[in-house]
Amino acid sequence: MKAVAMPTVSRVAVCGGTHGNELAGIYLVREMLKKRADGTEPVSVVTVMSNPRAAQLCVRYVETDLNRCFTRAALSAPVSETSPYEMVRSQELNALLGPKASMQAVDLLCDLHNTTANTGLCLITYSDRDWICLHICKHLQARTNTKMASTPVRYVHFDIPLNEAYSLDSVGKHGFAMEIGPQPHGVVRSVIFSAMQEGVQLMMDWICQFNSGTLFEGGWVDVYTMVKNIDYPRDSETHVITAAVHPDLQDRDFCLLHPGDPMFLCFSGETLRYRGKEALYPFFINEGAYYEKGVALSLARKRRVQIPSVRSETLR
Amino acid sequence: MSSRTNVSCLHEARRVAIFGGTHGNEMSGITLVNMWKQNSAEIERNGLLIKPFISNPKAVEKCIRYIDTDLNRAFTPENLSAPDVEGRLYEVQRAKEINRMFGPKGSSDAYDVIFDLHNTTSNMGSTLILESSTDLFNLQMVHYIKKAMAPHTCLVLLNEHPQLKYSTTRSVAKHPIGLEVGPQPQGVLRSNVFESMRTILKHALDFIEFFNSGVEFPPCTIDVFRVQERMDYPRDTNGNITAMVHPHLQDCDWEPLNRGDPMFLTFDGRTILYEGANTVYPTFINEAAYYEKQQAFTTTCREILAANAIRKAFK
Numbered sequence: 001m002k003a004v005a006m007p008t009v010s011r012v013a014v015c016g017g018t019h020g021n022e023l024a025g026i027y028l029v030r031e032m033l034k035k036r037a038d039g040t041e042p043v044s045v046v047t048v049m050s051n052p053r054a055a056q057l058c059v060r061y062v063e064t065d066l067n068r069c070f071t072r073a074a075l076s077a078p079v080s081e082t083s084p085y086e087m088v089r090s091q092e093l094n095a096l097l098g099p100k101a102s103m104q105a106v107d108l109l110c111d112l113h114n115t116t117a118n119t120g121l122c123l124i125t126y127s128d129r130d131w132i133c134l135h136i137c138k139h140l141q142a143r144t145n146t147k148m149a150s151t152p153v154r155y156v157h158f159d160i161p162l163n164e165a166y167s168l169d170s171v172g173k174h175g176f177a178m179e180i181g182p183q184p185h186g187v188v189r190s191v192i193f194s195a196m197q198e199g200v201q202l203m204m205d206w207i208c209q210f211n212s213g214t215l216f217e218g219g220w221v222d223v224y225t226m227v228k229n230i231d232y233p234r235d236s237e238t239h240v241i242t243a244a245v246h247p248d249l250q251d252r253d254f255c256l257l258h259p260g261d262p263m264f265l266c267f268s269g270e271t272l273r274y275r276g277k278e279a280l281y282p283f284f285i286n287e288g289a290y291y292e293k294g295v296a297l298s299l300a301r302k303r304r305v306q307i308p309s310v311r312s313e314t315l316r
Numbered sequence: 317m318s319s320r321t322n323v324s325c326l327h328e329a330r331r332v333a334i335f336g337g338t339h340g341n342e343m344s345g346i347t348l349v350n351m352w353k354q355n356s357a358e359i360e361r362n363g364l365l366i367k368p369f370i371s372n373p374k375a376v377e378k379c380i381r382y383i384d385t386d387l388n389r390a391f392t393p394e395n396l397s398a399p400d401v402e403g404r405l406y407e408v409q410r411a412k413e414i415n416r417m418f419g420p421k422g423s424s425d426a427y428d429v430i431f432d433l434h435n436t437t438s439n440m441g442s443t444l445i446l447e448s449s450t451d452l453f454n455l456q457m458v459h460y461i462k463k464a465m466a467p468h469t470c471l472v473l474l475n476e477h478p479q480l481k482y483s484t485t486r487s488v489a490k491h492p493i494g495l496e497v498g499p500q501p502q503g504v505l506r507s508n509v510f511e512s513m514r515t516i517l518k519h520a521l522d523f524i525e526f527f528n529s530g531v532e533f534p535p536c537t538i539d540v541f542r543v544q545e546r547m548d549y550p551r552d553t554n555g556n557i558t559a560m561v562h563p564h565l566q567d568c569d570w571e572p573l574n575r576g577d578p579m580f581l582t583f584d585g586r587t588i589l590y591e592g593a594n595t596v597y598p599t600f601i602n603e604a605a606y607y608e609k610q611q612a613f614t615t616t617c618r619e620i621l622a623a624n625a626i627r628k629a630f631k
Contacts, residue, residue, distance in 0.1 A: 030556070031583050058607075059380075116501040184437040184501030186604035190560040190581045240350065244507035265507045267351055288503035292379075 001218050001306055004131060005313035008211045009107040009174070012045045013097045014200060016112040018067050018168050019289070020054025023188040024180060024196045025112025031197075042208045046106070050093060050168060053085060058186055060289055061086055067111075070170055072163040075100060090168075098171040101162060108132065109172030110203060112196060115181035116288040118251040120152035121199055125176040126165045128157045128223045132174045134307045135216050139206040140199060151180070151195045154254060156283065156300065157225045178203075182251070185288055210312050218309040224254070224281055224300035231294040233264055233272060242266055245286045245296060253283045257299070264296070322535070324452050325629035328528050329428035329491065333367045333418055334359070334517065336433045338388050338485045339605070340375025341502040344513045345433025345495075359517070361525040371414060371432075371485050374406060379503050381605055382407055388432075391483035396421060411485070419488040430489035431520060433513060436498035437604045438613075439567040442470045442512050445494030446540070447484070449476055453491050455623035457523050459536045464519040468512065471570060473599060473616065475543040480614075493520070499567075502604055532627040541570065541597055541616035548610040550580060550588060558582055561602045561612055569599045573615070580612070 014032065016025030032047045049055055051066045062085045068074075069090035075098075079088050098105045123137050137155045156179075162170060169175030178199055183192045210216065232241040243264035249257070257263075258279045264272040280299040284290065336349030352359050352368040359366050370376055372387045384405035395408045396415050418427045442465065444458045462470045473496070475481050486492035495516055500509045527533070549557040559580035565573065572595045573579070580588040590596075596615035600606060 027560075027583060116504050182501075184499075184504075184604055186502060186607070187437050187602055188560050189566060189602070190563050191566070193560060193583070241347075241505070244505045244510055247507050250507060267347070267510075286504055286506070288501050291503065 001308035003215065003218070003309035003311060006131065006310055007107070008312045008314075009132060009207045010044060010211065011106045011108075012043055012204070012207060013048060013106045013109045013172060014045060014112070015048045015050045015093075015097075015109065015168060017052065017055040018050040018111055019060045019065075019113065019185075020051050020056070020062075021058050021060050021185040022112070022114035022183075023058075023186065024114050024183060024193045026055050027188055027193060028112060028196055028200065042211060043204065045204070046097070048093070048096070050111070051086065051089060060185070066090060067168055068166045070094070070100065070168055071166045072100070074166070093168065094171055100171045106172045107174060108207070109169050109175035110200065111167065111169045111175070111177045112200075113177050113179040114183045114185070114192065115179055115284060116184055117181045117253055117284045117286055119179060119181040119253045119283055120154065121195060122154050122156045122179045122283070123176040124156045124158065124169075124179055126158055126160055126162065126170060128159075128225060128305055130174055131307055131310050132210075133176050134221050134223075134305065135210075135310055136176075136203050136206050138219060138221055138307070139216075140202050141221075143198075143202060152254070153199075155221055155223050157223050159225055181253075181287075210310070213312060213314065215309055215311045218307050220304045220306055222302055223305045224283065224302050227280060227299050227301050229295040229298050230263070232291070232296045233266065241291070242268075243272060246271060249282065249297070250286060253285050254281050256280075257282045323532060323625040323627055326453055326527075326626055327428070328628050329453065329524050330363065330528070331365045331367075331427045332429045332431070332521070332524060333369055333427050333489070334431045334433065335369050335371045335485055337373065337376040338371040338432055339381045339386075339434065340372050340377070341379050341381055342433070342435040342500075343503065343505040344435050344497060344500065344510045346370065346376055347505055347510060348433060348514060348517070359521060361521050363528055364521070364524060366521070369418075372407065372410060381502070384408075387411065388484050389482050391415070391421065391485060391487050395483075414485060415488055421488045427489045429491045429493065429524065430486040431517060432484065432486035432492070432494050433517075434494060434496045435500045435502075435509065436496055436600065437501055438569055438599065438601050439499045440471070440496060440569045440599055441498070442468065442516060443473050443494075443496040443498075443599075444470060444516075445473045445475065445496055447475055447481065447487065447492055449474055449540075449542075449621050451491060452623050452626050453527075454493060455538055455621060456527075456533045456536065456626050457491075457493070457520060459538050459623065460523040460533070461516060461519045462538070464522070465516065468515075470516065472538060472540040473543065474540040474619070474621075477543045480543055480546060527626070527628060530628055532625060535625045536623050538621045538623065540619050540621055541599065542619050544596060544615045544617055546611045547579075547598075547613050547615060549607070549612045550582070557607070559586075559588060562587060565598065565613070566602060569601050570597055572596070573598050 016029030336345030
């Protein structure tokens, strides 16, 4: 593949507290906000607490999930005093860091999240050919002899067009959610905090090197593309769940799930098995916030994506 | 020569309640109680009235710990005797209702046994919580449960501390027992945690049925962890935490913590060591709900309690 020249990544946003009970990102943003910029930084970074009201209350959201409020429709809807708090806030964030899909948007938006699922570190994005995001992933995956070394790093792709992309990271020209689990909501685990701190640091290192003209060699990255969600089995009348994620599947995010493998253990004792025809990779297995969204786990297809060498184009 | 005089004769335990949802986001108990309300076959026992009950239904509906105030701290004498007044905190009102239905606390009309089902984000495994070191019925019951659960470990936490003991929902009953199983995130149902709690209750109900049928339980000893002290996170002048539970302490509930062992790790990477003079056994390490209660972990000391033989008193 031919090397690709790309614009420098000169404006970066790091956001935490998009969900107010995902604490690693909240504490990391608070620490970053304490350090005053002295003007010598090679990259301009804006650090944002996305949902301060939810963070104050240590809840995911106050009225509606902020991280579903960034579709084109939501961003252009008229808002008034009676609008849900998060609908107003998403438009504020879009004005600050965007506008989405415009030339004024930040070059890269990194949105920090935690999950109760055993996902390790995932970069979650809407594109499988965003070379900046893919190279950052490759850079994080290559680190050794660091605190992060035991945390797997993966690239997860939701194939949704930009207009319908609903999360905060879609506001930047490039963007991803940096999702790290497992961590209960309302808890900060030091291993998870350290992994996130290091992930952000490695991302910034890559950006600085890229901006100063370093050529990053191409290669291959495994991309997990979301295919479908699976809900819990529910009682047909009451809609109450009738099973838990099977012990053989619990915590086995990104371990291939074959047709016939156990998926749920019913309270009655029966085992329900995966009935799909294609072996797929499960992730977000038993995420606490997804019960209300009707998702027990998501399933992805994995493929190797070739990425070109990249270098920043220097505009004279 | 066998001694028939060292057997304590206790009243039958006829009325038993199983409380789920004292905290509305602790899913094992909520799921079990809802399941048993729909179909109680699994919990039925001869001669026993067993009532599965959702203690805090409004909090359960919203999947949050509480609406106004923690129900599991609300059963104080002041709250229980306060008059019914408009605008009272939801959980205080609820505590009074529960006291009417299952109490009154401290009276002979109170339910015999209440099991209160809880989950924790801490790595405590299966824990039984006692509030008294002299309740023979409870001591014998936990001894029975521990034996029946083996080789699965079931530990016993004793909170008899004059200041740190709190007014729990289950304290309405003559024999209160807390079941605390973790680790499980709030709002999440883990199959292994759910099944452990279900099995503990099965053994507990078996014990009560045996006791009521006249079985004599011989003298026994029980290893317990007695609550000593609450340890808060280091905080700044604004009350924000400045450190996290150290990776060497995280998930090490019930393991000895000695002077000089790492305890906290500040956000800027500095280790804070435990400076206590004696070895302690920490528990409730990094429980989500305790950040607001100024509790990073609780220290305990190990103790062996002895219990007399017991049997049902003849009428």
